[in-house]
Amino acid sequence: MVQVQARIATHESKGVTLLLIGTALLYLLLFLGLPLFAVFYEAFRKGWELYWAALQEPDAWSAIKLTFIAAAIAVPANLVFGVAAAWVIAKFEFKGKSLLITLIDLPFAVSPVVSGLVYVLLFGAQGWFGEWLSAHDIKLIFAVPGIVLATIFVTFPFIARELIPLMQAQGKEEEEAAVSLGASGWQTFWRVTLPNIKWGLLYGVILCNARAMGEFGAVSVVSGHIRGMTNTLPLHVEILYNEYNFVAAFSVASLLALLALVTLLVKSLVEWQAKRSGEPLHHG
Amino acid sequence: MAQFKAHSVLPGFNLALGYTLLYLSLIVLVPLSALFFKTATLGWGGFWEVASSDRVLSALRVTFVTSCAAAVVNVVFGLIVAWVLVRYRFFGKRVVDALVDLPFALPTAVAGITLATLYAPNGWIGQYFAEYDIKIAYTPLGIVVALTFIGLPFVVRTVQPVLEDVEAEVEEAAASLGAGRWAVFRRVIFPALYPALLTGFALAFARAIGEYGSVIFIAGNMPYISEIAPLLIVAKLEQYDYAGATAIAVLMLLISFGFLLTINALQWWVSRRGVR
Numbered sequence: 001m002v003q004v005q006a007r008i009a010t011h012e013s014k015g016v017t018l019l020l021i022g023t024a025l026l027y028l029l030l031f032l033g034l035p036l037f038a039v040f041y042e043a044f045r046k047g048w049e050l051y052w053a054a055l056q057e058p059d060a061w062s063a064i065k066l067t068f069i070a071a072a073i074a075v076p077a078n079l080v081f082g083v084a085a086a087w088v089i090a091k092f093e094f095k096g097k098s099l100l101i102t103l104i105d106l107p108f109a110v111s112p113v114v115s116g117l118v119y120v121l122l123f124g125a126q127g128w129f130g131e132w133l134s135a136h137d138i139k140l141i142f143a144v145p146g147i148v149l150a151t152i153f154v155t156f157p158f159i160a161r162e163l164i165p166l167m168q169a170q171g172k173e174e175e176e177a178a179v180s181l182g183a184s185g186w187q188t189f190w191r192v193t194l195p196n197i198k199w200g201l202l203y204g205v206i207l208c209n210a211r212a213m214g215e216f217g218a219v220s221v222v223s224g225h226i227r228g229m230t231n232t233l234p235l236h237v238e239i240l241y242n243e244y245n246f247v248a249a250f251s252v253a254s255l256l257a258l259l260a261l262v263t264l265l266v267k268s269l270v271e272w273q274a275k276r277s278g279e280p281l282h283h284g
Numbered sequence: 285m286a287q288f289k290a291h292s293v294l295p296g297f298n299l300a301l302g303y304t305l306l307y308l309s310l311i312v313l314v315p316l317s318a319l320f321f322k323t324a325t326l327g328w329g330g331f332w333e334v335a336s337s338d339r340v341l342s343a344l345r346v347t348f349v350t351s352c353a354a355a356v357v358n359v360v361f362g363l364i365v366a367w368v369l370v371r372y373r374f375f376g377k378r379v380v381d382a383l384v385d386l387p388f389a390l391p392t393a394v395a396g397i398t399l400a401t402l403y404a405p406n407g408w409i410g411q412y413f414a415e416y417d418i419k420i421a422y423t424p425l426g427i428v429v430a431l432t433f434i435g436l437p438f439v440v441r442t443v444q445p446v447l448e449d450v451e452a453e454v455e456e457a458a459a460s461l462g463a464g465r466w467a468v469f470r471r472v473i474f475p476a477l478y479p480a481l482l483t484g485f486a487l488a489f490a491r492a493i494g495e496y497g498s499v500i501f502i503a504g505n506m507p508y509i510s511e512i513a514p515l516l517i518v519a520k521l522e523q524y525d526y527a528g529a530t531a532i533a534v535l536m537l538l539i540s541f542g543f544l545l546t547i548n549a550l551q552w553w554v555s556r557r558g559v560r
Contacts, residue, residue, distance in 0.1 A: 010455050012465055017372060024368040025380070027361045031433050032386050034408065035398045042401060081307045084300040092297050093290035100304070102548065106312055109540045111494025113514040114533040117521065118315035121322050126526055128318065152311055175294055185295035207388065214391025216497030221518060234393040234497070241397045241501065253394040260389035267389075268382045 039257045042250035054240075054248035055255070062228045063236035063252070066144065070219075070232060071212040074151040078208055079201075082159030087193075090167030091175065101164065107156040115153045116221025119146055142224030147232065150218040155208045162204030162281075163197060169280055170196055199274035203267065203281055210263040214256060319537065322530040334531040339507055340516065344535070347513040350424055351492035354431035358488045359481055362439025369440070370447045387436050392497030399430050400502040422504030427512065430498040435488030442484035443477055450476050483550050490543040493536065 012020070044051055054060060085104060089097060107115065121127050123140040133140060140146045174196070178188040194201075216234040223230045225239065233256055240249035274281045289297065323331055334340060368374075369381050387395065401407050403421040405414040413420055420426050450473055458468045496514040503510045513536055520529035 010452065010459050010465075010468075016465075020364055021368050021372055021374055024361070024365045028365065028380060028383065030409070031436060032383050035395065035402060035433070036383075036386065036390075038398050038402055038408070039394060042398075081304065084307075085304040087296060088300040088304055091294050092292055092301075094297075094301075095288050100308075102545075103308060103312070106316070109490060109494075109537075109543070110316070111496065111514050111517075111533070111536055111540070113496050113517050114319070114494070114537060117517060117529060117533055118318055120521065121318040121526065121530065122315055124526075126524070149311075153315070156311060172292075172294060179293050179295070188294075189296075210389045214389075214394070216391060216393040217495075217514065220497075221521065234391045237391075237393050237397065238501075246401075249397060253397060256391045256394045260386060260391070260394075263389040264382050264385055267385065268378075 036257065036261075039250060039254050042246060043254040045250075046247050050247050051251045051254075054251035057248070059228045059231065060236060060248075060252055063231045063233045064255075066147065066231065067213050067233045069144070070148050070151040071209055073148050074155050074212045075205060075209050077152055078155055078159050079205060081156075082161075082163050082204060083201075085160045086163035086167045086197075087189075089164050090170075091172045104160050104164075105157050107153055112154055112215065112217025113221055115218035116150045119149050119153070119222055141222050142226065143230060146222035147219050147230060150222045151212050151215055154215050154218045155212045158208035158211065159201070159204035162200050162207070166197055166200040166280065167193075196279065199270055199277065199279050200281055203270045203274070206263055206266050206270065210260065213259060316537075319530055319534055322527060323534045326527050326531060330527065331531050331534075334528050335535055339511075340513075340532055340535075342508045343511050343513045343516045343532075346424060346427070346509070346511060347493055350427040350431055350512075351489050351495075353428045354435055354492050355485050355489040357428070357432050358435045358439045359485050362436070362484060362488075363443055363477070363481065366440045366443040366447055370444060384440050385437050387434050392434065392495070393501070395433055396430060396498040396501035399433060399498065400426070403429055403502065421502050422506075422510070424503075424510050426502040426504065427499050427510060430502050431492040431495060434495050434498055435492050438488040438491065439481065439484030442480045442487065446477055446480040447473075479550060479553060483547060486543055486547045486550060490540055490547070493540060493543075 011017075085100075088094075089101060120141055123129055123133060123146065125134065125141070127141070140149070174192050175188050178192045179185070183191070213232075214234055215232075216238070219232055220235060220238070223232070223235055225231060225235060227239065231239065233252060237249050237253045237256070240246075240252060271281060326334070365384065369377065369384075400421050403410040403413075403426055405411065405419060405421070407421070410420055418425075420429060454472055455468055458472045459465075463471065494514060496512075496518075499512055500515055503512065503515075505511050505515055513532060517529045517532050517536075520526075520532065
């Protein structure tokens with residue numbers, strides 16, 4: 001009898017529990033499950049042949065290639081930056097550190113559209129460097145370099161944000177021990193620091209990559225939407241959708257949805273591995 | 285003069301700091317400063333003219349009202365989702381937990397065309413509302429739907445770790461002193477969650493204000509009714525009105541930056557109270 005009382009006091013009644021679980025699942029089904037299912041449903045609606053045809057189109061192929069190129073440059077660039085920034089912030093005490101952390105987060109506070117706009121202002125035809133660039137026949141805006149730059153901008157904080165709290169939590173005793181035993185800076189980094197942060201690093205890379213491949217607003221502003229030339233996958237989806245070519249639009253979209261699912265899967269695996277190895281991940 | 289940097293035996297400070305500052309400046313600070321220089325060419329009069337025009341004001345209003353509505357929806361349901369994920373056990377919980385991050389991983393354009401298809405008057409969800417003459421897609425309501433999707437993970441992910449840290453002993457103590465379940469939630473659990481809920485709200489709200497990709501497909505983009513501020517920037521750019529586009533961008537940036545500071549202050553407050 002006493003036990004039943006205690007249970008009621010710190011747990012909800014069965015009815016409330018079921019109601020809460022039901023509400024949560026219905027909400028997630030409506031906003032997450034159904035859209036995810038709908039992408040694949042709409043893609044395969046008219047059968048496999050049309051699905052394959054949409055993906056084998058030359059414009060779709062060049063969009064896939066450009067998306068990979070942008071991510072292949074943006075992710076390593078932000079990876080090197082993230083490691084350098086985290087090393088400085090986590091291992092040293094200096095003035096203006098919290099300002100630096102805030103500035104690193106800045107791209108997250110900027111609308112994707114504005115992220116593209118700033119590069120148009122710099123490198124566009126009427127931009128600061130516009131005349132110089134056109135005199136030297138260099139095209140950055142409405143061309144691939146602009147797309148890469150905009151992608152770097154929007155994914156800028158991802159890896160740094162992941163590594164900074166992680167390395168701060170780990171402290172610097174291990175590195176100090178290594179250095180005082182005679183290890184060089186690089187040796188210390190490769191043999192002591194890197195093994196400690198590998199899961200957090202991977203976690204940041206995955207999130208950074210997902211955003212780099214899926215970015216729409218910033219890339220849309222600098223792309224110029226030249227089919228087969230400056231269209232990334234998300235932009236190709238938009239063009240097809242606006243042409244009422246829904247099957248093709250959803251077919252290409254299904255590739256991106258697949259990428260999202262793989263991202264979530266790998267992310268869960270990394271979280272699980274990090275938990276096992278006792279490396280605290282920073283979520284969000 | 286106090287020292288800029290405390291002494292350390294670790295190497296690499298100059299190299300790492302130099303690279304960090306150089307990269308930060310080249311990629312983020314210099315481009316962003318271009319916004320302010322471009323706006324300055326307008327002068328105060330020109331800036332005010334753009335900022336106070338009817339179309340800009342209604343776009344800002346649409347953006348802020350829909351962002352706020354979506355963030356409120358996410359606070360309510362995000363709390364329920366976080367609660368369910370932390371406190372109960374049910375079949376498929378780990379999959380559901382992983383799926384919460386879908387809006388972070390799914391490209392916004394994909395979310396946009398899918399939600400527009402689902403909530404259109406002949407879509408799977410939209411058709412039930414169409415029976416009652418309620419249009420969701422191509423109205424401000426559609427914008428709220430898209431922004432709710434985009435902001436869904438924020439509240440869940442900020443509340444979840446805090447809820448995990450609420451100690452069972454505190455609840456037991458309250459219960460043994462005669463508090464009912466609702467009273468325990470209201471007086472013991474909710475005060476602990478309150479800062480995290482606020483942070484989650486601010487994050488979802490800030491993200492929603494700048495959102496573009498998922499909104500434009502479902503909004504219908506009618507000037508004065510369902511046109512969001514980021515779309516107006518794009519529209520001005522397409523007319524080569526760089527200064528006008530920049531003025532709106534600066535307005536939005538100032539507002540967003542205010543929010544970023546608020547979020548940081550909130551997080552500082554949360555950590556000071558030792559809740560997280």
